[in-house]
Amino acid sequence: MTDARHNILERLRANRPATTPAPATYQKPLGWDREQRIASFVERMQAVRGEVHRIGDGDWMDWVNSELPSRGLRRVLVGRGDIGETVAGRHAAELDVRRYEEPIENWKDALFHDVDVAITGVRAGLAESGSLVLWPNPDEPRLMSLVPPAHVAVLSVDTLYENFAELVQAQNWAAGMPTNALLISGPSKTADIEQTLAYGIHGPKQLITLLVG
Amino acid sequence: MKKPDSVYYFATCLVDLMYPDAGLAGMELLRREGVRVLFPQDQTCCGQPAFNSGYRDDALAVARAQLACFERDIPVVVPSGSCGGMIRTHWPELFAGQPDEAKALAIAARTYELTEFLVDVLDIRLDDLGEPVRIAIHTSCSARREMGVADRIESLVGQLGNVEVLTQERKPECCGFGGTFAVKQADISGAMVKDKTDALRATGASVVISQDCGCLMNIGGAFEKQGNGPQTQHVAEFLWERTKR
Amino acid sequence: MSTTSSSTSQDQSRAFHARIDDALHNDQMRTNFRRALTGIMAHRAKQFPDDAQLQALRDQARAVRANSLVRQPELLEQLERKLTENGIQVHWAENPQQANSIIRGILQAAGAKTVVKGKSMVSEETELNHDLEQHGIEVIESDLGEYIIQLAEEPPSHIVAPAIHKNRRDVAELFKRFHPEIPYTEDINELTNSAREILRHRFATADAGISGVNFAVAETGTLCLVENEGNGRLSTTAPRIHIAITGIEKVVEKLADVPPLLEILTKSATGQPITTYFNMISRPRQPGELDGPEAVHLVLLDNGRSRIRVDAELLDTLRCIRCGACINHCPVYVQLGGHAYGTVYPGPIGLALEPQRIGLDKVGTLTSACTMCGACGEVCPVRIPLPKLINRLRAEAVDGHPGQAGLPGHGSLRKSTEATTWKLWRLLYSRPGLYRLFAASATRLRALTPSKLGGWTRYRSTPKPAPRSLRELAKKEGFGND
Numbered sequence: 052m053t054d055a056r057h058n059i060l061e062r063l064r065a066n067r068p069a070t071t072p073a074p075a076t077y078q079k080p081l082g083w084d085r086e087q088r089i090a091s092f093v094e095r096m097q098a099v100r101g102e103v104h105r106i107g108d109g110d111w112m113d114w115v116n117s118e119l120p121s122r123g124l125r126r127v128l129v130g131r132g133d134i135g136e137t138v139a140g141r142h143a144a145e146l147d148v149r150r151y152e153e154p155i156e157n158w159k160d161a162l163f164h165d166v167d168v169a170i171t172g173v174r175a176g177l178a179e180s181g182s183l184v185l186w187p188n189p190d191e192p193r194l195m196s197l198v199p200p201a202h203v204a205v206l207s208v209d210t211l212y213e214n215f216a217e218l219v220q221a222q223n224w225a226a227g228m229p230t231n232a233l234l235i236s237g238p239s240k241t242a243d244i245e246q247t248l249a250y251g252i253h254g255p256k257q258l259i260t261l262l263v264g
Numbered sequence: 265m266k267k268p269d270s271v272y273y274f275a276t277c278l279v280d281l282m283y284p285d286a287g288l289a290g291m292e293l294l295r296r297e298g299v300r301v302l303f304p305q306d307q308t309c310c311g312q313p314a315f316n317s318g319y320r321d322d323a324l325a326v327a328r329a330q331l332a333c334f335e336r337d338i339p340v341v342v343p344s345g346s347c348g349g350m351i352r353t354h355w356p357e358l359f360a361g362q363p364d365e366a367k368a369l370a371i372a373a374r375t376y377e378l379t380e381f382l383v384d385v386l387d388i389r390l391d392d393l394g395e396p397v398r399i400a401i402h403t404s405c406s407a408r409r410e411m412g413v414a415d416r417i418e419s420l421v422g423q424l425g426n427v428e429v430l431t432q433e434r435k436p437e438c439c440g441f442g443g444t445f446a447v448k449q450a451d452i453s454g455a456m457v458k459d460k461t462d463a464l465r466a467t468g469a470s471v472v473i474s475q476d477c478g479c480l481m482n483i484g485g486a487f488e489k490q491g492n493g494p495q496t497q498h499v500a501e502f503l504w505e506r507t508k509r
Numbered sequence: 510m511s512t513t514s515s516s517t518s519q520d521q522s523r524a525f526h527a528r529i530d531d532a533l534h535n536d537q538m539r540t541n542f543r544r545a546l547t548g549i550m551a552h553r554a555k556q557f558p559d560d561a562q563l564q565a566l567r568d569q570a571r572a573v574r575a576n577s578l579v580r581q582p583e584l585l586e587q588l589e590r591k592l593t594e595n596g597i598q599v600h601w602a603e604n605p606q607q608a609n610s611i612i613r614g615i616l617q618a619a620g621a622k623t624v625v626k627g628k629s630m631v632s633e634e635t636e637l638n639h640d641l642e643q644h645g646i647e648v649i650e651s652d653l654g655e656y657i658i659q660l661a662e663e664p665p666s667h668i669v670a671p672a673i674h675k676n677r678r679d680v681a682e683l684f685k686r687f688h689p690e691i692p693y694t695e696d697i698n699e700l701t702n703s704a705r706e707i708l709r710h711r712f713a714t715a716d717a718g719i720s721g722v723n724f725a726v727a728e729t730g731t732l733c734l735v736e737n738e739g740n741g742r743l744s745t746t747a748p749r750i751h752i753a754i755t756g757i758e759k760v761v762e763k764l765a766d767v768p769p770l771l772e773i774l775t776k777s778a779t780g781q782p783i784t785t786y787f788n789m790i791s792r793p794r795q796p797g798e799l800d801g802p803e804a805v806h807l808v809l810l811d812n813g814r815s816r817i818r819v820d821a822e823l824l825d826t827l828r829c830i831r832c833g834a835c836i837n838h839c840p841v842y843v844q845l846g847g848h849a850y851g852t853v854y855p856g857p858i859g860l861a862l863e864p865q866r867i868g869l870d871k872v873g874t875l876t877s878a879c880t881m882c883g884a885c886g887e888v889c890p891v892r893i894p895l896p897k898l899i900n901r902l903r904a905e906a907v908d909g910h911p912g913q914a915g916l917p918g919h920g921s922l923r924k925s926t927e928a929t930t931w932k933l934w935r936l937l938y939s940r941p942g943l944y945r946l947f948a949a950s951a952t953r954l955r956a957l958t959p960s961k962l963g964g965w966t967r968y969r970s971t972p973k974p975a976p977r978s979l980r981e982l983a984k985k986e987g988f989g990n991d
Contacts, residue, residue: 059603063581063815099785181782231789236784246549253712254743281975308944314934322935325939450964452529452878
């Protein structure tokens with residue numbers, strides 16, 4: 052199909068539209084302090100039925116150990132990073148913790164059917180839109196935040212940015228993107244039947260943010 | 265802009281033939297404010313019907329015939345958002361590259377929709393002498409989106425103490441006329457005016473006013489065909505009747 | 510040539526009117542559309558409480574898209590280079606046949622038998638599902654709306670909400686027919702849950718995933734997908750192959766261009782401040798990574814876009830980010846629904862895009878389904894002057910100067926009766942003396958006004974000229990000529 056490539060590019064080169072001014076770099080500074088960022092994040096996340104629990108200086112593992120069993124979320128998936136280490140080392144006896152340490156092909160069926168909840172870290176949060184920012188990696192792979200019916204995300208207050216524009220600039224994303232980057236703003240949902248919101252169509256039905264710090 | 269001594273009045277073909285009383289009322293309102301109103305007898309049509317149907321050569325020929333009527337550097341006041349919008353927004357497009365482009369641009373730049381002119385330039389004050397009445401306002405799409413003057417009719421009516429304004433559902437939605445659209449897509453247009461008249465009737469208003477006689481011909485004609493509904497009236501006539509001494 | 514095109518143009522007009530007639534007589538469907546669109550418009554309005562901010566965001570989005578169109582060949586080459594460096598394979602297709610054959614080739618080479626698909630309007634352009642199924646590859650649409658219409662064997666009726674014309678009962682009936690094992694329900698949450706269970710197995714077992722692309726970032730070689738359900742993420746992550754298909758206009762220059770586009774897209778489309786998922790894909794699975802597809806492909810489809818770009822005015826069509834706001838706000842679309850248009854893209858963007866893509870001789874009649882009310886242009890997040898473009902296409906369709914033929918089907922809708930009518934109108938309205946005579950006789954002979962004026966009087970009374978024209982009254986009332 053090199054002909055197609057050649058023909059398309061030739062046609063595009065043969066007709067250059069009049070130059071338009073290059074777009075200015077988009078910024079939308081809101082000037083929010085820490086509390087305002089937290090308040091907005093919580094409000095936005097809750098508005099789309101995301102749960103947020105402020106852990107403060109406390110221990111988020113206390114929440115995991117007391118809440119997950121009582122909600123029937125016993126089969127827990129964790130990665131190989133710090134979060135995974137912590138959960139694996141300190142989980143309550145009722146929880147059955149599994150590590151994501153093999154290629155998906157080896158246990159796809161189990162992932163789709165035998166996991167109740169995944170616990171992951173988060174790269175950052177966005178206050179204005181109430182979003183979690185994830186860069187999945189070998190330690191915390193992509194499907195963790197997608198396939199299990201519930202996702203618990205541990206977010207540090209210190210990584211709450213105002214919005215996506217600020218984050219992309221501040222962390223200079225243009226210098227190098229990961230295999231996959233994600234913004235997650237609430238549990239999976241659809242409005243495809245009569246424009247009526249229904250949650251948990253394909254991704255997690257529950258999205259729980261533990262806001263630490 | 266400061267108040268001018270004189271203005272041109274561009275009546276529009278529809279007002280000229282079908283709604284002269286509305287046209288005249290607009291001229292009376294202007295005259296009462298101390299403005300000399302000139303009505304060039306050679307004016308006919310802004311060219312919009314052909315322009316919106318794709319016949320741009322014909323639209324241009326008709327629009328061109330208007331240029332000589334409005335040569336002096338005074339405002340051109342149009343009692344219609346649709347025709348005003350044609351002159352202000354589309355004449356520059358239509359005349360682009362033509363020898364008389366500059367003339368057309370000059371006229372476009374000093375063209376006003378009537379309610380816009382009454383409010384923005386004349387800062388008119390109205391004293392309501394009429395009986396209490398409940399009305400609904402249909403803003404023409406051109407006045408709303410092409411000219412951006414939809415709120416002027418509201419502020420004029422707002423000065424009238426005995427007028428209560430009721431708001432219909434989906435107020436900004438088009439009434440379905442759209443020029444030759446109403447002929448080429450008569451059934452869609454019919455469905456649209458049905459929804460519009462239903463919404464207006466549901467307000468309980470006894471009069472529906474608008475800046476555009478085109479919309480009123482559509483809405484009023486539908487009320488008449490349906491056999492019931494509010495009376496329809498152009499805003500100029502409505503204002504003039506309630507405020508003339 | 511001219512006889513062929515005129516018979517084609519009559520055919521298209523007849524077919525269009527037949528579909529319109531069907532749509533206008535389908536009260537249930539019209540109720541579904543009215544309710545759905547009223548809701549969507551209200552949601553959108555809530556997202557833009559501050560008009561100045563909205564206008565600034567529209568300016569930004571427009572500038573980003575306009576810039577990407579000006580620099581399109583360089584940006585596409587840069588995109589290809591970056592994607593290739595990242596390990597994503599890039600394919601170019603001039604037309605639907607080429608695109609389908611590329612995708613089919615990839616799937617066949619990999620021995621893929623089943624495909625889960627995320628929503629892609631570009632794949633509707635190429636009728637990809639049909640092509641793959643003909644070649645023995647099973648395709649499962651996984652967006653809930655797309656899944657519903659796939660069961661119903663219907664095309665989407667809206668570019669964002671493909672099953673917007675269906676109500677819960679329609680969906681319940683479809684599920685009953687195709688999944689009798691599931692207890693019948695009209696409850697939307699239960700229907701959604703059923704779909705989850707049905708499709709989950711598909712995601713776990715599909716050999717390949719196919720998706721569209723919302724923005725393709727040249728700077729970093731990144732494919733961005735916007736969605737709420739998670740089916741897009743699943744389709745692009747769970748199977749071992751991911752094939753993305755997109756139009757060549759979707760490329761943007763920089764990553765920094767993305768945040769404003771994302772914001773205005775989701776707010777304009779569904780009235781959400783952001784969708785649940787924004788998925789940025791830059792590589793296939795890397796060594797050490799435990800999931801994600803081993804191969805990622807991007808198919809870049811032209812299909813008329815490079816030709817549209819030639820025209821300095823019509824090129825604005827290509828700024829579109831497919832939010833559907835113009836459709837949601839169109840007073841004609843709400844009456845007809847999407848299927849009446851008979852094209853992939855309905856509503857105002859369809860009126861502007863499809864005649865350019867397919868030809869005025871084939872679908873130029875679409876441009877008659879517009880009142881020029883301007884609602885579409887008012888909400889377009891990238892400021893596409895839709896009414897202006899539709900008007901221009903009307904002019905192209907009836908233009909009588911064959912030398913200017915640029916668009917396919919240029920001049921093909923010109924009818925001599927109509928052209929003559931406008932010539933007469935022109936004669937009358939460009940000669941003041943003649944017009945005065947006409948005005949005087951029309952008013953004096955008003956009793957002779959015909960009482961039936963075609964479609965007009967089907968819904969309205971006959972308008973009658975006044976007893977005296979304004980020009981006469983003005984003179985009488987002392988309003989001078991100059």
